[in-house]
Amino acid sequence: MDAWKSSLKYILESGKDFTDENNRICREVLNLVIEVKNPKNDITRAVEILNSFKKWVYPPLDEIADLILSRKLSPTYSYSYGPRLFNFHNAINQIDNFLIPLLKRNSFSRRGTVLIWNPIQDSNIYKRDVPGLISIDFKIRKQKLNATMVVRSNDLFFGWPANLYQLFVLQDYIGKKLGCKTGSLTTFSNSAHIFKDQFEDIQQVTSD
Amino acid sequence: MNQTEYNLLLFFKKNPQKEFSTTDILINIFPDEYKNIEEIFKNQFADKQMLNKAKRKKGQLHRKILYYLNNLVEEDILKISKQGNKGEKYFVLSLEGGEELIINKSKRKIIISKPSMPAMPIDGYEQKNIAARFESATWIDRLNSILLETTKFRNLKELYNAINKCFSNINDVIGLNDFESVIQNNELNESLSFLRKINSECVDYGKKLSCIIDITNLKKEKTNKVIEFIKEYCDMHSENITLIFDVRSKELQEHSDFFEEVIDIFINSKIRIYIKNQDLYCAPYILGRIGPYCFDENEWLIYKKEFQKKSYGLACSQSTVVVDVNRFFRESNDLKQFRLFIKNIVKSLLSANSLQRRKSDEYFKNIVKLTFPYVKEFFTLSRNYIRFWNYGWKEPNLNQNYVIELIKSTKEEIDNFCVSEETIYKSCGMPTRFKVAFSCLFSGSKFKLSKGLFYKTEIRKLEDLYSKEIEELLGVKEEIFQAFDGGDRSRFYRTGKINSKDICREFNIILKTYKIPFFCYDFAKIKGADIKLTTFIR
Numbered sequence: 001m002d003a004w005k006s007s008l009k010y011i012l013e014s015g016k017d018f019t020d021e022n023n024r025i026c027r028e029v030l031n032l033v034i035e036v037k038n039p040k041n042d043i044t045r046a047v048e049i050l051n052s053f054k055k056w057v058y059p060p061l062d063e064i065a066d067l068i069l070s071r072k073l074s075p076t077y078s079y080s081y082g083p084r085l086f087n088f089h090n091a092i093n094q095i096d097n098f099l100i101p102l103l104k105r106n107s108f109s110r111r112g113t114v115l116i117w118n119p120i121q122d123s124n125i126y127k128r129d130v131p132g133l134i135s136i137d138f139k140i141r142k143q144k145l146n147a148t149m150v151v152r153s154n155d156l157f158f159g160w161p162a163n164l165y166q167l168f169v170l171q172d173y174i175g176k177k178l179g180c181k182t183g184s185l186t187t188f189s190n191s192a193h194i195f196k197d198q199f200e201d202i203q204q205v206t207s208d
Numbered sequence: 209m210n211q212t213e214y215n216l217l218l219f220f221k222k223n224p225q226k227e228f229s230t231t232d233i234l235i236n237i238f239p240d241e242y243k244n245i246e247e248i249f250k251n252q253f254a255d256k257q258m259l260n261k262a263k264r265k266k267g268q269l270h271r272k273i274l275y276y277l278n279n280l281v282e283e284d285i286l287k288i289s290k291q292g293n294k295g296e297k298y299f300v301l302s303l304e305g306g307e308e309l310i311i312n313k314s315k316r317k318i319i320i321s322k323p324s325m326p327a328m329p330i331d332g333y334e335q336k337n338i339a340a341r342f343e344s345a346t347w348i349d350r351l352n353s354i355l356l357e358t359t360k361f362r363n364l365k366e367l368y369n370a371i372n373k374c375f376s377n378i379n380d381v382i383g384l385n386d387f388e389s390v391i392q393n394n395e396l397n398e399s400l401s402f403l404r405k406i407n408s409e410c411v412d413y414g415k416k417l418s419c420i421i422d423i424t425n426l427k428k429e430k431t432n433k434v435i436e437f438i439k440e441y442c443d444m445h446s447e448n449i450t451l452i453f454d455v456r457s458k459e460l461q462e463h464s465d466f467f468e469e470v471i472d473i474f475i476n477s478k479i480r481i482y483i484k485n486q487d488l489y490c491a492p493y494i495l496g497r498i499g500p501y502c503f504d505e506n507e508w509l510i511y512k513k514e515f516q517k518k519s520y521g522l523a524c525s526q527s528t529v530v531v532d533v534n535r536f537f538r539e540s541n542d543l544k545q546f547r548l549f550i551k552n553i554v555k556s557l558l559s560a561n562s563l564q565r566r567k568s569d570e571y572f573k574n575i576v577k578l579t580f581p582y583v584k585e586f587f588t589l590s591r592n593y594i595r596f597w598n599y600g601w602k603e604p605n606l607n608q609n610y611v612i613e614l615i616k617s618t619k620e621e622i623d624n625f626c627v628s629e630e631t632i633y634k635s636c637g638m639p640t641r642f643k644v645a646f647s648c649l650f651s652g653s654k655f656k657l658s659k660g661l662f663y664k665t666e667i668r669k670l671e672d673l674y675s676k677e678i679e680e681l682l683g684v685k686e687e688i689f690q691a692f693d694g695g696d697r698s699r700f701y702r703t704g705k706i707n708s709k710d711i712c713r714e715f716n717i718i719l720k721t722y723k724i725p726f727f728c729y730d731f732a733k734i735k736g737a738d739i740k741l742t743t744f745i746r
Binding site: 055056057058059060063064066067068070072074075076077078079080081129131132133155157158159162163166 | 555558559562564565569576583584586628629631632633634635636637638639640641
């Protein structure tokens with residue numbers, strides 16, 4: 001929660017403005033790293049704050065969680081993280097058949113990385129919707145499972161709270177399967193940005 | 209699925225929130241048997257043998273119902289909530305709020321849902337009959353309307369099977385695009401047999417079908433076949449199948465002989481003829497029980513260019529809420545409140561879409577199978593609908609511009625809200641579509657609505673279309689067409705002495721002069737008399 005507020009404030013104060021391909025004014029910080037050491041404490045707090053604004057409806061938590069845990073690709077989504085993790089390119093279950101056995105075999109492994117970005121589908125300049133989330137890395141250190149996600153394009157105001165929650169539920173799923181305590185969550189945002197349309201709302205959040 | 213099991217599921221479906229004891233369930237599932245047993249217990253003259261028999265029977269019934277209940281517990285459909293006095297078990301649905309359960313056994317499908325708490329922000333308005341969900345029981349697990357591309361099906365049997373399968377996934381109407389190809393490319397007796405069979409299915413399933421005939425594709429040498437087909441259609445007087453003629457004014461002139469013949473058939477059968485102006489609106493119109501449906505024109509053009517050739521069809525509308533505007537303003541005169549109310553409806557539609565999205569592969573199994581591998585594309589043009597009833601069009605003493613401006617400005621706010629929601633969902637890694645269209649609600653729907661106050665537009669002769677009164681009326685209608693991006697329909701009651709040549713000319717005038725993309729001529733009131741032009745209130 002504090003991490004979210006501080007990051008928003010940091011982008012507001014130090015970000016550089018540019019106009020994106022949708023003609024929206026965007027304030028950006030490159031390669032921003034946010035580490036949440038005790039996510040369990042207030043993992044849903046940012047979503048609650050976003051929900052308290054009456055002018056929009058934030059996606060329900062179960063749908064956010066579903067997106068990363070569900071193996072099925074809903075016909076109404078352009079892509080979904082769950083199928084990419086659990087059935088990547090209809091070829092591999094990266095979580096159950098790779099990551100978990102890997103970390104069970106060698107808890108200090110540095111190979112615990114799973115991919116969301118699929119170049120065969122996504123490296124296409126004409127494709128409209130491609131995932132923002134690129135990869136997730138899991139490391140067990142001091143008997144705790146720590147997770148880090150790399151996000152190529154991260155709307156820190158609307159997107160980051162959902163991304164963090166998704167990382168949290170996935171970490172929890174894997175932690176339970178490994179019989180391991182969960183540790184920190186880290187996000188690495190190649191482009192951490194906010195949009196000018198939301199500056200007022202963001203200021204309201206950061207000043208509270 | 210066994211009948212007892214089926215009855216048990218229906219019983220819980222009706223009461224998804226409640227907890228029931230084995231005895232409660234027994235009384236409801238085997239009411240007659242239970243009543244007989246109880247009567248014996250109450251009978252003062254019943255001997256010991258009779259009482260023992262009744263006790264045995266009661267025990268048997270308990271064991272029987274417990275057998276089915278335990279099976280449902282094992283299948284995780286029910287769960288035991290507690291054990292009461294003398295060890296009697298209590299059962300509840302094994303569902304959380306907002307979840308749904310789909311039980312599909314031996315051709316029987318039951319969907320049990322437990323409403324989430326808190327409920328939708330329109331519930332209060334529904335209680336006052338100001339708003340209503342269209343087909344509330346299947347609000348989430350069915351689509352309102354879809355369009356099938358008939359040219360993608362190799363033969364009539366394939367098309368028939370597809371329609372039949374889609375019936376279980378929709379709750380209003382299926383549009384059949386390029387239906388002229390069905391008539392022109394098949395033997396007349398085959399297409400007629402298809403028409404009769406599909407009409408009977410429509411009646412049985414309570415669905416509508418819109419057959420869109422694109423006059424651009426009409427082949428001169430096949431017009432007789434088309435005429436014969438239309439004759440048979442009109443003879444059927446089908447309430448479920450509508451033919452929609454998609455025309456340009458130029459084509460109307462080019463095919464004037466054909467049209468005059470067609471119009472004659474409709475006049476003689478006193479059936480409404482539906483015309484869509486392709487010059488004004490290129491995307492198809494579909495006619496449902498509750499009103500028209502259409503696609504966004506710009507999106508349709510992209511679809512046509514990039515995808516139509518591969519596509520089996522498109523979802524047109526997902527969920528619909530109807531609004532009784534008159535009743536709302538009788539309760540409150542606050543415009544701000546009205547905008548908030550519409551926004552609440554949109555929020556409810558958003559929640560409905562969220563539930564639908566997560567289960568769409570289960571809900572729309574047949575459609576998924578039919579459109580594979582282009583399932584995602586099937587949903588790319590779909591919208592939700594808000595249909596307005598009694599919104600004051602030509603209501604005496606009401607400023608029309610004011611009503612239209614209110615609808616237009618509310619629509620603008622809703623569009624902005626939808627864009628924000630799409631952005632939020634996309635930022636969260638859920639690139640999804642959320643669009644809401646406004647449209648009208650047809651009279652005759654089953655909702656408990658206020659009495660409709662609308663003008664009827666009556667045309668007696670060609671010159672009427674140039675009269676000041678009709679011009680004004682149609683001017684307002686043009687504005688409404690602009691406000692209702694989900695489609696509208698103008699209905700002209702044609703009276704007086706008529707012939708098909710005149711009607712054809714009138715169509716041409718409407719197509720060329722007015723910005724009315726979709727209209728119908730109603731010949732039901734023709735009496736042969738030369739009635740004066742009137743506009744009257746229903």
